[in-house]
Amino acid sequence: MRGGGEAPMDRILIVDDEPLICKTLSGWLRESGYETTEACSGGDALKEVAQSPPDLILLDLVMPNLSGLAVCQALKRDEAVARIPVVILTGRGSSEDRIRCLDSGADEFLSKPVEREELVARVRSLLRAKHLSDRLLISYYEIDKLSTFAENFAGQIVADLKAVDVAASLAMQVLGPEPGLPNHPAAVWGGMVTGGRMFGILFFYKESQECQVLMEFDPAELEKCLQPFSRGEGQFISKEPPLEQLSRLLRFPPGLAVNNFVGYATDRFAVLAGGYPWEVGFYELPLLRAIAKHWSVFERIRFETRQTEKAFSYTMEALAMAAEFYDPGTASHLKRVSAYASHMAGVLGCEKKFVRWLTRCALMHDVGKITIPIGITRKAGPLTVTERAVMQRHTVHGAQILGTSPHLAMARNIARSHHENFDGTGYPDGSHGEEVSLEARIVKVVDIYDALRTPRSYKQVHSHEEALRTLREGDGRTLPEHLDPKILNAFLDEHERVQQIYDIHTESLLKTQSEKRGSDESL
Numbered sequence: 461m462r463g464g465g466e467a468p469m470d471r472i473l474i475v476d477d478e479p480l481i482c483k484t485l486s487g488w489l490r491e492s493g494y495e496t497t498e499a500c501s502g503g504d505a506l507k508e509v510a511q512s513p514p515d516l517i518l519l520d521l522v523m524p525n526l527s528g529l530a531v532c533q534a535l536k537r538d539e540a541v542a543r544i545p546v547v548i549l550t551g552r553g554s555s556e557d558r559i560r561c562l563d564s565g566a567d568e569f570l571s572k573p574v575e576r577e578e579l580v581a582r583v584r585s586l587l588r589a590k591h592l593s594d595r596l597l598i599s600y601y602e603i604d605k606l607s608t609f610a611e612n613f614a615g616q617i618v619a620d621l622k623a624v625d626v627a628a629s630l631a632m633q634v635l636g637p638e639p640g641l642p643n644h645p646a647a648v649w650g651g652m653v654t655g656g657r658m659f660g661i662l663f664f665y666k667e668s669q670e671c672q673v674l675m676e677f678d679p680a681e682l683e684k685c686l687q688p689f690s691r692g693e694g695q696f697i698s699k700e701p702p703l704e705q706l707s708r709l710l711r712f713p714p715g716l717a718v719n720n721f722v723g724y725a726t727d728r729f730a731v732l733a734g735g736y737p738w739e740v741g742f743y744e745l746p747l748l749r750a751i752a753k754h755w756s757v758f759e760r761i762r763f764e765t766r767q768t769e770k771a772f773s774y775t776m777e778a779l780a781m782a783a784e785f786y787d788p789g790t791a792s793h794l795k796r797v798s799a800y801a802s803h804m805a806g807v808l809g810c811e812k813k814f815v816r817w818l819t820r821c822a823l824m825h826d827v828g829k830i831t832i833p834i835g836i837t838r839k840a841g842p843l844t845v846t847e848r849a850v851m852q853r854h855t856v857h858g859a860q861i862l863g864t865s866p867h868l869a870m871a872r873n874i875a876r877s878h879h880e881n882f883d884g885t886g887y888p889d890g891s892h893g894e895e896v897s898l899e900a901r902i903v904k905v906v907d908i909y910d911a912l913r914t915p916r917s918y919k920q921v922h923s924h925e926e927a928l929r930t931l932r933e934g935d936g937r938t939l940p941e942h943l944d945p946k947i948l949n950a951f952l953d954e955h956e957r958v959q960q961i962y963d964i965h966t967e968s969l970l971k972t973q974s975e976k977r978g979s980d981e982s983l
Contacts, residue, residue, distance in 0.1 A: 470587050471495040473514040475505040475531070476549070477523045481572075485518060485579070492580045502526030506534060513541050516587055519566075521550035521557065529564055536565030543593065545586040549574060595743040623652065624661060626758050628672065630751050631663045634733050639665035646735025647718050649710050650755065653679050653728045660730075662711050673711045682730060685709055686723060691742075696723035696732070699739050724748040729755050773820050776871065779861075780823040790826065793914055796965045798822040800906035800958060801899075807950050808902070818899050821871035825878045825903050828858025855879055855888050873897040878904050881942040893944075901944040905931070905951050906958075908938055913962060924959050928952060 472494050474482050479500065486496040497514060499505040502523050509517070517535070521528040528548060536542050548561045551572040558569050568582050627650045636644035651660035658681075662673040685706035689696040701719040702712070710732070712718055721734030722744045729752045736744065780794055802819040810818070829837055832854050836847050843851060858875030862868045877891060877900035884892035896904075912927040922930065931948060934940055940948065951958065 469493065469495050470515040471497060472583065473497045473499060473505065473508060473517045475499045475502065475517065475523075475528070476520040477501060478520075481520075485574070488576050488579060489583065492583075494583070502528065502531040505531055509535065509541055509544070513544060515590065516545045516547070516583060518547050518549055518583075521548050521561065529560060532561065532564045532566050543590070543597075545590055547582060547586065591738065592743070595738065595741075623659075623759065623762070624674075626755065626762060627652070627661055628663070630755050630758075631661070632670075634731075634747065634751060635663050635665070639668055642737060644736075645718075645721075645733040647712065647716055647733070649730075649732045649734075650751075651679075651682065651730045652755070652759070658682060658730075660710065664713070664716055666713075673713075675709075675711050677709060681709055682725075686725070689723070694725045695742075695745055696721075696725070697740055697742070697745075698722075702734065722748060724752050726752060726756070731755070772867070776820055777823055780827055790829070792965060793910055794823045794826065796910050796962060797825065797903065797906050799961045799965065800910065801902050803954065803957060803961065804902050804906060804947065804951060805899075807954055808947065810898075814899075817870050818902065821868075821874055821899065822903050822906075824858070824862065824871040825874045825907060826854065826858070827861055827871075827875055828854035828856070831857040831861075852879070852887050870897075870899050874900050874903050876900075878907055880904070882944050883939075883941045886942065901947055905943050905947050908943075909951070909958065910962070912938075924955070924962070928955055 472489055474485050474489075474496055475498075476482050476485075477500050482498045482500070486498060489496050497508060497512075499508050503526050505517070505519070506526075508514075519528045519531060528550070532546050532548065535544065535546060542565070545567040546565065547568040547570060548566045549570050549572055550557060561569055567586055570579065570582065631648045631650055634645065635648045647662060647664040649660060649662045651658045653659075656679075658677050658679040660675045660677070662671075662675070664671050685703065686696050688703070689698040691697050698721055699719065701707075701717075702710075702721060707718075712734075716735070718734030720736040720738065720740045721732060722736075722740050723730065723732035724745060725731075731748045731752045733744070733748060798819055801822040802815055805815040805818050832851055836843065836851055839847070855876050855878070859872045862872040862875055874897075876888065877896050880886035880889065880891045880896045880900065881904075882893055882896070882901070884890055909927050909931060912922040912930055913924070915921045930938055931943070932940065932952060
Protein backbone atom coordinates (compact mmCIF):
# COMPACT_ATOMS: atom_id res chain seq x y z
CA MET A 461 0.00 0.00 0.00
CA ARG A 462 1.33 3.41 -0.86
CA GLY A 463 1.84 5.79 2.01
CA GLY A 464 1.55 9.52 1.62
CA GLY A 465 3.09 12.62 3.10
CA GLU A 466 6.79 11.70 2.93
CA ALA A 467 8.42 13.97 0.35
CA PRO A 468 11.45 12.54 -1.44
CA MET A 469 14.81 14.09 -0.54
CA ASP A 470 15.86 16.88 -2.89
CA ARG A 471 18.91 16.09 -5.03
CA ILE A 472 21.47 18.76 -5.92
CA LEU A 473 24.00 18.56 -8.74
CA ILE A 474 27.35 20.26 -7.93
CA VAL A 475 29.39 21.19 -11.01
CA ASP A 476 32.99 22.34 -10.43
CA ASP A 477 36.35 21.36 -11.88
CA GLU A 478 37.92 21.57 -8.39
CA PRO A 479 37.30 18.22 -6.58
CA LEU A 480 37.92 19.76 -3.17
CA ILE A 481 35.21 22.38 -3.72
CA CYS A 482 32.75 19.68 -4.85
CA LYS A 483 33.53 17.61 -1.76
CA THR A 484 33.15 20.57 0.61
CA LEU A 485 29.85 21.77 -0.85
CA SER A 486 28.52 18.21 -0.98
CA GLY A 487 29.32 17.69 2.70
CA TRP A 488 27.53 20.87 3.74
CA LEU A 489 24.42 20.02 1.75
CA ARG A 490 24.25 16.39 2.87
CA GLU A 491 24.46 17.53 6.50
CA SER A 492 21.49 19.80 5.74
CA GLY A 493 19.38 16.89 4.50
CA TYR A 494 19.97 16.94 0.75
CA GLU A 495 21.26 14.31 -1.65
CA THR A 496 24.13 15.39 -3.89
CA THR A 497 25.67 14.39 -7.22
CA GLU A 498 28.94 15.77 -8.59
CA ALA A 499 30.24 16.59 -12.06
CA CYS A 500 33.75 17.89 -12.84
CA SER A 501 33.00 19.50 -16.23
CA GLY A 502 30.25 21.22 -18.15
CA GLY A 503 29.88 18.30 -20.55
CA ASP A 504 29.52 15.81 -17.70
CA ALA A 505 26.95 18.11 -16.10
CA LEU A 506 24.76 18.14 -19.23
CA LYS A 507 24.97 14.34 -19.49
CA GLU A 508 23.98 13.95 -15.82
CA VAL A 509 21.02 16.30 -16.20
CA ALA A 510 19.84 14.45 -19.30
CA GLN A 511 20.00 11.07 -17.54
CA SER A 512 18.61 12.10 -14.16
CA PRO A 513 17.44 15.71 -13.75
CA PRO A 514 18.28 17.09 -10.27
CA ASP A 515 16.15 19.47 -8.22
CA LEU A 516 18.80 22.22 -8.21
CA ILE A 517 22.20 22.84 -9.81
CA LEU A 518 25.26 24.59 -8.28
CA LEU A 519 27.34 25.60 -11.30
CA ASP A 520 30.88 26.99 -11.37
CA LEU A 521 31.18 29.84 -13.84
CA VAL A 522 34.79 29.28 -14.95
CA MET A 523 35.55 25.77 -16.26
CA PRO A 524 37.72 24.48 -19.13
CA ASN A 525 36.18 23.55 -22.50
CA LEU A 526 32.56 24.38 -21.61
CA SER A 527 31.98 27.33 -19.29
CA GLY A 528 29.29 27.53 -16.67
CA LEU A 529 27.64 30.29 -18.69
CA ALA A 530 27.41 28.00 -21.75
CA VAL A 531 26.01 25.17 -19.60
CA CYS A 532 23.40 27.48 -18.09
CA GLN A 533 22.33 28.69 -21.53
CA ALA A 534 22.02 25.11 -22.80
CA LEU A 535 19.90 24.10 -19.81
CA LYS A 536 17.53 27.05 -20.10
CA ARG A 537 16.98 26.37 -23.81
CA ASP A 538 15.73 22.85 -23.01
CA GLU A 539 12.09 23.00 -21.90
CA ALA A 540 12.38 19.63 -20.17
CA VAL A 541 14.91 20.98 -17.63
CA ALA A 542 14.56 24.76 -17.93
CA ARG A 543 12.68 25.03 -14.64
CA ILE A 544 15.56 23.53 -12.58
CA PRO A 545 17.04 26.38 -10.47
CA VAL A 546 20.66 27.18 -11.34
CA VAL A 547 22.99 28.88 -8.86
CA ILE A 548 26.18 30.28 -10.42
CA LEU A 549 29.35 30.12 -8.28
CA THR A 550 32.35 32.24 -9.21
CA GLY A 551 35.35 33.97 -7.76
CA ARG A 552 34.78 36.84 -10.19
CA GLY A 553 31.94 38.87 -8.79
CA SER A 554 31.82 41.82 -11.18
CA SER A 555 28.50 43.39 -12.13
CA GLU A 556 29.11 42.42 -15.74
CA ASP A 557 29.43 38.74 -14.77
CA ARG A 558 26.26 38.89 -12.72
CA ILE A 559 24.30 40.53 -15.52
CA ARG A 560 25.53 37.97 -18.08
CA CYS A 561 24.59 35.07 -15.80
CA LEU A 562 21.15 36.46 -15.00
CA ASP A 563 20.52 37.16 -18.70
CA SER A 564 21.41 33.51 -19.38
CA GLY A 565 18.67 32.37 -17.01
CA ALA A 566 20.59 31.81 -13.77
CA ASP A 567 18.36 31.98 -10.70
CA GLU A 568 21.02 33.00 -8.19
CA PHE A 569 24.61 34.20 -8.08
CA LEU A 570 27.05 33.41 -5.22
CA SER A 571 30.62 34.63 -4.93
CA LYS A 572 33.47 32.35 -3.90
CA PRO A 573 34.52 31.61 -1.27
CA VAL A 574 30.96 30.54 -0.48
CA GLU A 575 29.76 30.77 3.11
CA ARG A 576 28.01 27.66 4.35
CA GLU A 577 25.03 29.40 5.98
CA GLU A 578 24.37 31.59 2.97
CA LEU A 579 24.63 28.63 0.57
CA VAL A 580 22.18 26.49 2.55
CA ALA A 581 19.79 29.43 2.98
CA ARG A 582 19.84 30.26 -0.77
CA VAL A 583 19.38 26.60 -1.70
CA ARG A 584 16.49 26.20 0.74
CA SER A 585 14.78 29.35 -0.57
CA LEU A 586 15.14 28.33 -4.22
CA LEU A 587 13.88 24.81 -3.59
CA ARG A 588 10.91 26.13 -1.62
CA ALA A 589 10.00 28.39 -4.54
CA LYS A 590 10.51 25.51 -6.99
CA HIS A 591 8.26 23.21 -5.00
CA LEU A 592 5.50 25.82 -4.94
CA SER A 593 5.95 26.39 -8.65
CA ASP A 594 5.87 22.63 -9.28
CA ARG A 595 2.64 22.27 -7.32
CA LEU A 596 1.06 25.12 -9.23
CA LEU A 597 2.15 23.52 -12.51
CA ILE A 598 0.84 20.11 -11.39
CA SER A 599 -2.49 21.69 -10.48
CA TYR A 600 -2.65 23.34 -13.91
CA TYR A 601 -1.86 20.07 -15.71
CA GLU A 602 -4.39 18.11 -13.64
CA ILE A 603 -7.15 20.62 -14.31
CA ASP A 604 -6.24 20.56 -18.02
CA LYS A 605 -6.42 16.73 -17.96
CA LEU A 606 -9.78 16.98 -16.19
CA SER A 607 -11.10 19.21 -18.97
CA THR A 608 -10.04 16.65 -21.60
CA PHE A 609 -11.57 13.87 -19.54
CA ALA A 610 -14.82 15.83 -19.18
CA GLU A 611 -15.08 16.29 -22.96
CA ASN A 612 -14.64 12.55 -23.55
CA PHE A 613 -16.88 11.59 -20.64
CA ALA A 614 -19.68 13.86 -21.79
CA GLY A 615 -19.58 12.09 -25.15
CA GLN A 616 -20.71 8.86 -23.51
CA ILE A 617 -24.35 7.91 -22.98
CA VAL A 618 -24.48 9.29 -19.44
CA ALA A 619 -27.83 7.64 -18.80
CA ASP A 620 -26.10 4.27 -19.01
CA LEU A 621 -24.04 5.10 -15.92
CA LYS A 622 -24.84 4.80 -12.23
CA ALA A 623 -23.96 7.54 -9.74
CA VAL A 624 -21.05 5.44 -8.46
CA ASP A 625 -19.69 5.13 -12.02
CA VAL A 626 -19.56 8.91 -12.35
CA ALA A 627 -17.89 9.25 -8.94
CA ALA A 628 -15.33 6.56 -9.73
CA SER A 629 -14.40 8.09 -13.08
CA LEU A 630 -13.79 11.50 -11.50
CA ALA A 631 -11.97 10.12 -8.45
CA MET A 632 -9.49 8.22 -10.61
CA GLN A 633 -8.54 11.50 -12.27
CA VAL A 634 -7.20 12.62 -8.87
CA LEU A 635 -5.90 9.28 -7.58
CA GLY A 636 -4.05 8.48 -10.79
CA PRO A 637 -4.14 5.44 -13.08
CA GLU A 638 -1.69 3.40 -10.97
CA PRO A 639 -0.27 3.39 -7.42
CA GLY A 640 2.89 5.19 -6.42
CA LEU A 641 2.72 8.09 -8.87
CA PRO A 642 4.65 11.05 -7.38
CA ASN A 643 2.12 13.80 -8.12
CA HIS A 644 -1.01 12.14 -6.76
CA PRO A 645 -2.54 11.53 -3.31
CA ALA A 646 -2.83 8.13 -1.64
CA ALA A 647 -6.62 8.23 -1.24
CA VAL A 648 -9.63 10.08 -2.63
CA TRP A 649 -13.08 10.22 -1.07
CA GLY A 650 -16.26 11.59 -2.66
CA GLY A 651 -19.73 12.00 -1.20
CA MET A 652 -23.15 13.10 -2.47
CA VAL A 653 -26.19 14.04 -0.39
CA THR A 654 -29.39 12.31 -1.52
CA GLY A 655 -32.60 12.16 0.48
CA GLY A 656 -30.95 13.77 3.50
CA ARG A 657 -28.18 11.13 3.66
CA MET A 658 -24.55 11.34 2.59
CA PHE A 659 -23.56 8.48 0.28
CA GLY A 660 -19.80 8.26 0.01
CA ILE A 661 -17.12 6.15 -1.63
CA LEU A 662 -13.42 5.87 -0.76
CA PHE A 663 -10.82 5.05 -3.43
CA PHE A 664 -7.25 3.91 -2.80
CA TYR A 665 -4.70 1.36 -3.98
CA LYS A 666 -3.72 -1.74 -2.05
CA GLU A 667 -1.04 -4.05 -3.44
CA SER A 668 -1.47 -2.43 -6.88
CA GLN A 669 -5.22 -3.09 -6.85
CA GLU A 670 -7.81 -0.32 -6.94
CA CYS A 671 -10.06 -0.54 -3.87
CA GLN A 672 -13.46 1.04 -3.27
CA VAL A 673 -15.35 1.31 0.03
CA LEU A 674 -19.00 2.44 0.07
CA MET A 675 -20.60 4.13 3.07
CA GLU A 676 -23.64 6.10 4.20
CA PHE A 677 -24.07 8.55 7.10
CA ASP A 678 -25.62 11.81 8.28
CA PRO A 679 -24.07 14.79 6.41
CA ALA A 680 -23.83 16.65 9.72
CA GLU A 681 -21.24 14.11 10.90
CA LEU A 682 -18.87 15.04 8.08
CA GLU A 683 -19.39 18.75 8.67
CA LYS A 684 -18.51 18.31 12.35
CA CYS A 685 -15.38 16.26 11.61
CA LEU A 686 -14.08 18.73 9.01
CA GLN A 687 -14.75 21.89 10.99
CA PRO A 688 -11.31 22.01 12.72
CA PHE A 689 -9.62 22.15 9.29
CA SER A 690 -11.88 24.77 7.71
CA ARG A 691 -10.28 27.57 5.67
CA GLY A 692 -13.63 29.08 4.75
CA GLU A 693 -15.86 28.82 1.67
CA GLY A 694 -16.12 25.04 1.91
CA GLN A 695 -12.33 24.54 1.83
CA PHE A 696 -10.40 22.31 4.23
CA ILE A 697 -6.63 21.85 4.65
CA SER A 698 -4.57 19.81 7.10
CA LYS A 699 -0.87 18.96 7.15
CA GLU A 700 -1.49 16.52 9.99
CA PRO A 701 -3.22 13.12 9.93
CA PRO A 702 -7.04 13.37 10.10
CA LEU A 703 -8.68 13.05 13.47
CA GLU A 704 -9.66 9.52 14.49
CA GLN A 705 -13.35 10.39 14.22
CA LEU A 706 -12.92 11.51 10.59
CA SER A 707 -10.83 8.43 9.74
CA ARG A 708 -13.57 6.15 11.09
CA LEU A 709 -16.32 8.07 9.32
CA LEU A 710 -14.62 7.89 5.91
CA ARG A 711 -13.44 4.29 6.47
CA PHE A 712 -9.72 4.96 6.00
CA PRO A 713 -8.11 1.51 6.37
CA PRO A 714 -5.32 0.99 8.94
CA GLY A 715 -1.90 1.59 7.44
CA LEU A 716 -3.07 4.06 4.78
CA ALA A 717 -1.19 7.31 5.42
CA VAL A 718 -3.56 10.16 4.64
CA ASN A 719 -1.88 13.07 6.39
CA ASN A 720 -1.59 16.11 4.15
CA PHE A 721 -5.23 16.14 3.11
CA VAL A 722 -7.43 18.75 1.49
CA GLY A 723 -11.16 18.90 0.95
CA TYR A 724 -13.87 20.89 -0.75
CA ALA A 725 -17.60 20.70 0.03
CA THR A 726 -20.84 22.23 -1.19
CA ASP A 727 -24.37 21.70 0.11
CA ARG A 728 -24.62 18.44 -1.84
CA PHE A 729 -21.14 17.30 -2.93
CA ALA A 730 -17.90 16.78 -1.02
CA VAL A 731 -14.46 15.68 -2.26
CA LEU A 732 -11.39 14.93 -0.12
CA ALA A 733 -7.88 13.82 -1.07
CA GLY A 734 -5.15 12.78 1.35
CA GLY A 735 -1.67 11.37 1.46
CA TYR A 736 0.03 13.87 -0.85
CA PRO A 737 3.84 13.47 -0.94
CA TRP A 738 4.28 17.12 0.10
CA GLU A 739 2.81 19.62 2.53
CA VAL A 740 -0.54 20.60 1.09
CA GLY A 741 -1.98 24.09 0.76
CA PHE A 742 -4.31 26.15 -1.39
CA TYR A 743 -2.62 24.94 -4.60
CA GLU A 744 -4.36 21.56 -4.27
CA LEU A 745 -7.85 23.02 -3.87
CA PRO A 746 -8.59 24.19 -7.46
CA LEU A 747 -8.55 20.61 -8.73
CA LEU A 748 -10.94 19.45 -5.99
CA ARG A 749 -13.26 22.37 -6.66
CA ALA A 750 -13.23 21.49 -10.35
CA ILE A 751 -13.94 17.82 -9.54
CA ALA A 752 -16.91 18.74 -7.32
CA LYS A 753 -18.34 21.09 -9.96
CA HIS A 754 -17.90 18.54 -12.75
CA TRP A 755 -19.55 15.91 -10.57
CA SER A 756 -22.53 18.19 -9.94
CA VAL A 757 -22.93 18.90 -13.66
CA PHE A 758 -22.58 15.24 -14.66
CA GLU A 759 -25.14 14.16 -12.08
CA ARG A 760 -27.63 16.77 -13.31
CA ILE A 761 -27.07 15.67 -16.91
CA ARG A 762 -27.36 12.01 -15.91
CA PHE A 763 -30.66 12.62 -14.08
CA GLU A 764 -32.19 14.74 -16.84
CA THR A 765 -31.04 12.31 -19.53
CA ARG A 766 -32.62 9.41 -17.69
CA GLN A 767 -35.89 11.32 -17.29
CA THR A 768 -35.89 12.14 -21.00
CA GLU A 769 -35.07 8.56 -21.86
CA LYS A 770 -37.92 7.28 -19.68
CA ALA A 771 -40.36 9.54 -21.52
CA PHE A 772 -38.86 8.46 -24.84
CA SER A 773 -39.21 4.78 -23.90
CA TYR A 774 -42.80 5.29 -22.78
CA THR A 775 -43.61 6.88 -26.14
CA MET A 776 -41.95 4.00 -27.98
CA GLU A 777 -43.90 1.43 -26.00
CA ALA A 778 -47.18 3.30 -26.51
CA LEU A 779 -46.58 3.40 -30.26
CA ALA A 780 -45.71 -0.30 -30.31
CA MET A 781 -48.82 -1.21 -28.36
CA ALA A 782 -51.02 0.70 -30.82
CA ALA A 783 -50.97 -2.46 -32.92
CA GLU A 784 -53.09 -4.10 -30.20
CA PHE A 785 -56.14 -2.26 -31.58
CA TYR A 786 -55.66 -4.06 -34.88
CA ASP A 787 -54.46 -7.43 -33.70
CA PRO A 788 -55.62 -8.57 -30.22
CA GLY A 789 -52.87 -10.31 -28.28
CA THR A 790 -50.13 -8.30 -29.97
CA ALA A 791 -49.15 -6.55 -26.72
CA SER A 792 -48.29 -9.78 -24.93
CA HIS A 793 -46.43 -11.03 -28.02
CA LEU A 794 -44.37 -7.85 -28.15
CA LYS A 795 -43.44 -8.04 -24.47
CA ARG A 796 -42.38 -11.67 -24.76
CA VAL A 797 -40.28 -10.98 -27.85
CA SER A 798 -38.64 -8.08 -26.00
CA ALA A 799 -37.84 -10.31 -23.01
CA TYR A 800 -36.47 -13.13 -25.17
CA ALA A 801 -34.33 -10.73 -27.20
CA SER A 802 -32.92 -9.06 -24.07
CA HIS A 803 -31.94 -12.42 -22.60
CA MET A 804 -30.36 -13.66 -25.81
CA ALA A 805 -28.33 -10.47 -26.29
CA GLY A 806 -26.90 -10.97 -22.82
CA VAL A 807 -26.09 -14.62 -23.55
CA LEU A 808 -24.34 -13.60 -26.77
CA GLY A 809 -22.08 -11.23 -24.82
CA CYS A 810 -23.46 -7.96 -26.14
CA GLU A 811 -22.64 -4.73 -24.31
CA LYS A 812 -25.02 -3.60 -21.57
CA LYS A 813 -26.06 -0.55 -23.58
CA PHE A 814 -26.93 -2.75 -26.57
CA VAL A 815 -28.97 -5.10 -24.35
CA ARG A 816 -30.84 -2.22 -22.74
CA TRP A 817 -31.76 -0.62 -26.06
CA LEU A 818 -32.64 -3.93 -27.67
CA THR A 819 -35.10 -4.59 -24.83
CA ARG A 820 -36.94 -1.41 -25.81
CA CYS A 821 -36.50 -1.51 -29.56
CA ALA A 822 -37.66 -5.12 -29.94
CA LEU A 823 -41.10 -3.88 -28.94
CA MET A 824 -41.19 -1.92 -32.19
CA HIS A 825 -40.64 -4.83 -34.55
CA ASP A 826 -44.30 -4.98 -35.70
CA VAL A 827 -45.15 -1.28 -35.41
CA GLY A 828 -45.75 -1.18 -39.18
CA LYS A 829 -48.83 -3.41 -38.79
CA ILE A 830 -50.88 -0.37 -37.79
CA THR A 831 -50.72 0.60 -41.50
CA ILE A 832 -52.12 -2.75 -42.71
CA PRO A 833 -55.88 -2.99 -43.36
CA ILE A 834 -57.62 -4.50 -40.35
CA GLY A 835 -59.35 -7.05 -42.58
CA ILE A 836 -55.95 -8.57 -43.36
CA THR A 837 -54.49 -8.47 -39.84
CA ARG A 838 -57.64 -10.13 -38.41
CA LYS A 839 -58.33 -12.57 -41.23
CA ALA A 840 -59.28 -15.96 -39.81
CA GLY A 841 -57.67 -18.06 -42.53
CA PRO A 842 -54.48 -18.10 -44.58
CA LEU A 843 -53.70 -14.98 -46.60
CA THR A 844 -53.87 -14.86 -50.37
CA VAL A 845 -50.75 -14.03 -52.37
CA THR A 846 -51.94 -10.44 -52.74
CA GLU A 847 -52.82 -10.13 -49.06
CA ARG A 848 -49.47 -11.61 -48.07
CA ALA A 849 -47.68 -9.01 -50.20
CA VAL A 850 -49.64 -6.26 -48.43
CA MET A 851 -48.85 -7.77 -45.04
CA GLN A 852 -45.15 -7.93 -45.86
CA ARG A 853 -45.15 -4.18 -46.38
CA HIS A 854 -45.44 -3.74 -42.61
CA THR A 855 -41.63 -4.01 -42.46
CA VAL A 856 -41.10 -1.07 -44.81
CA HIS A 857 -43.92 0.94 -43.25
CA GLY A 858 -42.52 0.33 -39.77
CA ALA A 859 -39.13 1.71 -40.75
CA GLN A 860 -40.84 4.74 -42.34
CA ILE A 861 -42.86 5.39 -39.19
CA LEU A 862 -39.67 5.37 -37.10
CA GLY A 863 -38.15 8.00 -39.37
CA THR A 864 -34.49 8.96 -39.69
CA SER A 865 -33.55 9.82 -36.10
CA PRO A 866 -30.21 8.21 -35.11
CA HIS A 867 -31.75 7.46 -31.68
CA LEU A 868 -34.22 5.12 -33.38
CA ALA A 869 -31.68 3.41 -35.65
CA MET A 870 -31.87 0.09 -33.78
CA ALA A 871 -35.66 0.09 -33.74
CA ARG A 872 -35.71 1.01 -37.44
CA ASN A 873 -33.29 -1.84 -38.28
CA ILE A 874 -35.46 -4.33 -36.42
CA ALA A 875 -38.75 -3.12 -37.91
CA ARG A 876 -37.45 -3.34 -41.48
CA SER A 877 -35.24 -6.44 -41.28
CA HIS A 878 -36.72 -8.90 -38.78
CA HIS A 879 -38.16 -10.95 -41.67
CA GLU A 880 -34.90 -11.12 -43.60
CA ASN A 881 -33.40 -14.63 -43.81
CA PHE A 882 -29.80 -15.52 -43.17
CA ASP A 883 -29.63 -17.26 -46.56
CA GLY A 884 -30.90 -14.15 -48.37
CA THR A 885 -34.43 -15.45 -49.15
CA GLY A 886 -36.30 -13.09 -46.81
CA TYR A 887 -37.99 -9.72 -47.29
CA PRO A 888 -38.19 -6.79 -47.95
CA ASP A 889 -34.58 -6.42 -49.19
CA GLY A 890 -33.31 -9.99 -49.57
CA SER A 891 -30.33 -9.14 -47.37
CA HIS A 892 -27.89 -11.97 -46.64
CA GLY A 893 -25.99 -13.08 -43.51
CA GLU A 894 -24.41 -10.27 -41.50
CA GLU A 895 -25.72 -7.70 -43.94
CA VAL A 896 -28.70 -7.91 -41.59
CA SER A 897 -28.03 -6.10 -38.30
CA LEU A 898 -27.40 -8.21 -35.20
CA GLU A 899 -30.48 -6.81 -33.46
CA ALA A 900 -32.71 -7.87 -36.36
CA ARG A 901 -31.15 -11.35 -36.48
CA ILE A 902 -31.80 -11.83 -32.77
CA VAL A 903 -35.42 -10.67 -33.05
CA LYS A 904 -35.88 -12.92 -36.10
CA VAL A 905 -35.22 -16.07 -34.05
CA VAL A 906 -37.27 -15.14 -30.98
CA ASP A 907 -40.14 -13.75 -33.06
CA ILE A 908 -40.53 -17.06 -34.91
CA TYR A 909 -40.47 -19.00 -31.64
CA ASP A 910 -43.19 -16.84 -30.09
CA ALA A 911 -45.27 -16.82 -33.28
CA LEU A 912 -45.26 -20.63 -33.21
CA ARG A 913 -46.48 -20.54 -29.62
CA THR A 914 -49.11 -17.83 -30.15
CA PRO A 915 -52.69 -18.96 -30.93
CA ARG A 916 -54.01 -18.00 -34.35
CA SER A 917 -57.34 -18.87 -35.96
CA TYR A 918 -55.55 -20.34 -38.99
CA LYS A 919 -53.05 -22.57 -37.16
CA GLN A 920 -52.55 -24.72 -34.09
CA VAL A 921 -50.52 -23.57 -31.12
CA HIS A 922 -47.15 -25.28 -30.81
CA SER A 923 -45.86 -26.56 -27.51
CA HIS A 924 -42.41 -25.50 -26.36
CA GLU A 925 -40.90 -28.77 -27.63
CA GLU A 926 -42.71 -28.53 -30.98
CA ALA A 927 -41.53 -24.94 -31.46
CA LEU A 928 -37.94 -25.96 -30.75
CA ARG A 929 -38.20 -28.83 -33.21
CA THR A 930 -39.49 -26.49 -35.90
CA LEU A 931 -36.59 -24.13 -35.33
CA ARG A 932 -34.12 -27.00 -35.37
CA GLU A 933 -35.52 -28.98 -38.31
CA GLY A 934 -37.88 -26.63 -40.18
CA ASP A 935 -41.49 -27.10 -41.25
CA GLY A 936 -41.46 -26.05 -44.90
CA ARG A 937 -42.27 -22.44 -44.17
CA THR A 938 -39.53 -21.92 -41.60
CA LEU A 939 -36.12 -23.47 -42.27
CA PRO A 940 -32.98 -23.55 -40.09
CA GLU A 941 -30.96 -21.86 -42.84
CA HIS A 942 -33.21 -18.82 -42.47
CA LEU A 943 -31.65 -18.16 -39.05
CA ASP A 944 -28.21 -17.05 -37.92
CA PRO A 945 -26.71 -20.38 -36.75
CA LYS A 946 -24.84 -18.80 -33.83
CA ILE A 947 -27.99 -17.17 -32.50
CA LEU A 948 -30.11 -20.25 -33.16
CA ASN A 949 -27.71 -22.55 -31.30
CA ALA A 950 -27.54 -20.15 -28.37
CA PHE A 951 -31.33 -19.96 -28.31
CA LEU A 952 -31.67 -23.75 -28.28
CA ASP A 953 -29.10 -23.97 -25.49
CA GLU A 954 -31.14 -21.44 -23.48
CA HIS A 955 -34.52 -23.07 -24.16
CA GLU A 956 -35.30 -23.65 -20.46
CA ARG A 957 -34.95 -19.96 -19.68
CA VAL A 958 -36.99 -19.16 -22.81
CA GLN A 959 -39.75 -21.44 -21.49
CA GLN A 960 -39.67 -19.59 -18.15
CA ILE A 961 -40.01 -16.22 -19.87
CA TYR A 962 -42.97 -17.48 -21.88
CA ASP A 963 -44.68 -18.86 -18.76
CA ILE A 964 -44.11 -15.68 -16.75
CA HIS A 965 -45.62 -13.43 -19.41
CA THR A 966 -48.47 -15.83 -20.16
CA GLU A 967 -49.44 -15.99 -16.49
CA SER A 968 -49.30 -12.19 -16.33
CA LEU A 969 -51.57 -11.92 -19.38
CA LEU A 970 -54.10 -14.42 -17.96
CA LYS A 971 -54.16 -12.53 -14.67
CA THR A 972 -54.79 -9.25 -16.46
CA GLN A 973 -57.59 -10.75 -18.56
CA SER A 974 -59.19 -12.27 -15.45
CA GLU A 975 -59.12 -8.96 -13.62
CA LYS A 976 -60.60 -7.20 -16.66
CA ARG A 977 -63.45 -9.73 -16.88
CA GLY A 978 -64.16 -9.28 -13.17
CA SER A 979 -64.25 -5.53 -13.62
CA ASP A 980 -66.60 -5.79 -16.60
CA GLU A 981 -68.95 -8.11 -14.70
CA SER A 982 -69.12 -5.72 -11.75
CA LEU A 983 -70.34 -3.01 -14.07
